[in-house]
Each structure stands twice: as structure tokens, then as C-alpha cells.
Ligand SMILES: NC(=O)C1=CN([C@@H]2O[C@H](COP(=O)(O)OP(=O)(O)OC[C@H]3O[C@@H](n4cnc5c(N)ncnc54)[C@H](OP(=O)(O)O)[C@@H]3O)[C@@H](O)[C@H]2O)C=CC1
């Protein structure tokens with residue numbers, strides 16, 4: 001099965017291509033493309049991009065992911081997160097192939113008090129979330145054979161993410177201030193890649209999960225403050241010091257985009273539908289990703 005993966009320069013697309021690197025022999029051929037070969041901001045050219053690869057399945061992790069900047073350039077966010085995926089889904093429908101699309105916990109407003117289920121009503125707070133929700137809706141309308149996989153708080157050894165921000169800033173500063181009233185689940189890009197690969201395998205085995213919307217994150221939950229402390233727990237033995245991380249309310253950290261106060265996702269539907277789905281605690285995943293990040297730093301020096 002030939003699988004076209006978008007956004008290979010990103011955290012999830014990159015992790016998927018690396019994870020599947022040796023899998024060709026198992027019958028999965030991953031063809032990763034960057035925006036030079038498939039540009040979601042050029043919906044009219046997506047047909048041509050698919051013709052060049054002739055995939056049996058498409059996985060779309062590519063997106064406009066700059067949450068605050070999106071407030072300043074909504075048109076671009078909507079083009080990439082809604083119109084691009086809509087065109088991709090239409091192109092898949094024409095070719096009778098499936099699409100696995102990656103979406104976000106930021107489709108929820110965070111007023112909930114228990115983990116969000118896939119069928120819970122969405123009500124995004126900012127342009128990024130609204131544009132991702134619009135992409136989901138467009139895919140549902142254009143293509144029956146789809147899986148929308150919502151995840152959250154993605155980080156990897158390389159890439160623009162909260163872990164790397166904390167490590168950069170925490171190296172120079174003795175005190176940091178991080179919000180402690182936004183709850184969610186940090187999820188390693190490598191874990192999402194494993195979940196995507198499990199979805200592909202189930203499909204190859206003739207036992208695909210039913211089309212629809214699913215949630216996948218690591219197990220457990222914390223706050224951004226809790227995530228920061230966990231990062232410095234791991235950095236401290238290497239650095240011989242740690243910054244003090246003050247827990248603050250969101251009101252003391254103003255940002256252009258509002259973010260959900262609670263966006264923990266209930267992953268039980270996907271776990272139930274796919275017994276082979278790998279999942280582990282967010283802390284266990286952080287151990288691995290943090291170690292990979294430190295190893296990468298070694299090779300840079
Ligand atoms: N990051 C997070 O915390 C979370 C992300 N998600 C979702 O998960 C998915 C993967 O996110 P993640 O890997 O972290 O994203 P990254 O920000 O790491 O990467 C985004 C990728 O999308 C590509 N891209 C951006 N614009 C276009 C375009 N016009 N055409 C083609 N490709 C484009 C980027 O390419 P380039 O390098 O050229 O810019 C890059 O490869 C996204 O759908 C995101 O909405 C969900 C929850 C949390």
C-alpha cells in the first residue's frame with residue numbers, strides 16, 4: 001500500500017516518515033511530501049500532486065499551526081486548514097482512496113469538566129481552532145472514507161513546541177511563569193506516528209476502523225505548568241540546576257488567541273476500535289522524547 005504523507009518537515013509528518021522508514025518490506029510504502037510538492041495553500045494544484053504519486057491512501061498532518069499568528073492572518077489559516085483539506089478530500093473521493101486527517105483539541109472551548117469525546121459539540125475559541133474545525137467539516141462532506149484523528153499538545157525532539165521553548169528559555173533564566181489553569185495532554189509526535197501506522201496496518205489487514213472522528217493522545221493529563229516542571233525534572237540532572245517555574249493564571253499571560261481551559265481528550269473509542277493501538281503515559285513518552293532531544297543536541301556540538 002502506497003501512502004502519501006503531507007507536511008514531512010513538521011513534527012508529525014516527520015515522525016511518521018522516520019518511523020515507517022524500514023516498513024517498505026512489510027508492504028507499506030510511505031511517500032512523504034513537503035509543501036514544494038503538495039501545497040495546501042494551492043488547492044487547485046492538489047489533483048496534480050496526487051497524480052504524481054498515485055497513492056492508495058493519504059495522511060494529512062500538514063497544517064497552519066501558529067495559534068497566535070493565525071489571529072492576524074485568518075485568510076491564510078483558512079486556506080491551509082479548510083480549503084486545502086477540502087480539495088484533498090475531494091481528490092481522494094474522485095480516486096476512491098481514503099484520507100486520514102490530523103486535527104486538534106483546540107476545536108473545543110474548554111468549558112467541559114470530563115475528557116471530550118469525539119461526538120461532543122465543538123466550539124473553538126480562536127482562528128486556528130475555527131479553521132481546523134472547518135477543515136474537519138469539509139472532509140466529512142466531501143469524502144466518506146475518512147478518519148479524522150484529533151490530538152493535542154504535540155512536541156518532538158526537533159520542531160517548534162512547548163518543550164523546546166521551555167528548554168531554550170529555562171537555560172538562560174532562573175524564573176519562568178507558566179499557566180496552571182489550562183489542562184490537556186502533552187503528546188509526542190512519535191506516539192501519534194505510531195497510532196497513524198496502526199490505523200494503516202488495520203486497513204491493510206482488512207480490518208479498518210470505521211470512518212469517522214477519533215481522539216488520540218498520550219494517557220493522563222496535566223497543565224502547561226505541570227508539563228514545564230516535568231521537562232525541568234528531566235533537565236535538572238544534566239544541567240545541575242533548574243529554573244523556578246511560577247504557576248500563574250491565564251489572565252497573567254495574555255496572548256492574541258484564547259485557548260481552552262480544559263481540552264483533555266477521551267481516547268477510549270479509538271482504543272476500543274483498535275486493540276493494537278499503542279499508547280502510554282505522557283510522562284513515559286516525555287522520557288523518550290527528552291532523551292532524543294538531548295542526543296540531538298550532542299550531535300550538534
Ligand atoms: N503542534 C501541536 O501542538 C498540535 C498539532 N495538531 C495538529 O497536528 C498536525 C501536525 O502538527 P505538527 O506536526 O505539530 O505541525 P508543525 O507545525 O510541526 O508542521 C506543520 C507542517 O505543515 C506544513 N505546512 C504548512 N503550510 C503548508 C502548506 N500550505 N502546504 C503544505 N504543507 C504545509 C509545514 O511545512 P513547512 O515546513 O513548509 O512550513 C509543516 O511540515 C496539524 O494538523 C495540527 O493542526 C493537533 C494538536 C496539537
Ligand SMILES: Cc1cn([C@H]2C[C@H](O)[C@@H](COP(=O)(O)OP(=O)(O)O[C@H]3O[C@@H](C)C(=O)[C@@H](O)[C@H]3O)O2)c(=O)[nH]c1=O
Pocket residue numbers: 065066067068104105106151152153154161162165176177178179182224253255259
Ligand atoms: C512560553 C510560555 C507559554 N505559556 C502559555 C501560553 C499558552 O497558554 C500555553 C501554551 O503555549 P504554546 O504557545 O507553546 O502552545 P500552543 O501554541 O497554544 O499549543 C497548541 O498548538 C496547537 C497547534 C494545537 O493544536 C494545540 O493542541 C496546542 O498544542 O502556555 C506560559 O504560560 N508561559 C510561557 O513562558
Ligand SMILES: [Mg+2]
Pocket residue numbers: 065066067068
Ligand atoms: Mg504555539
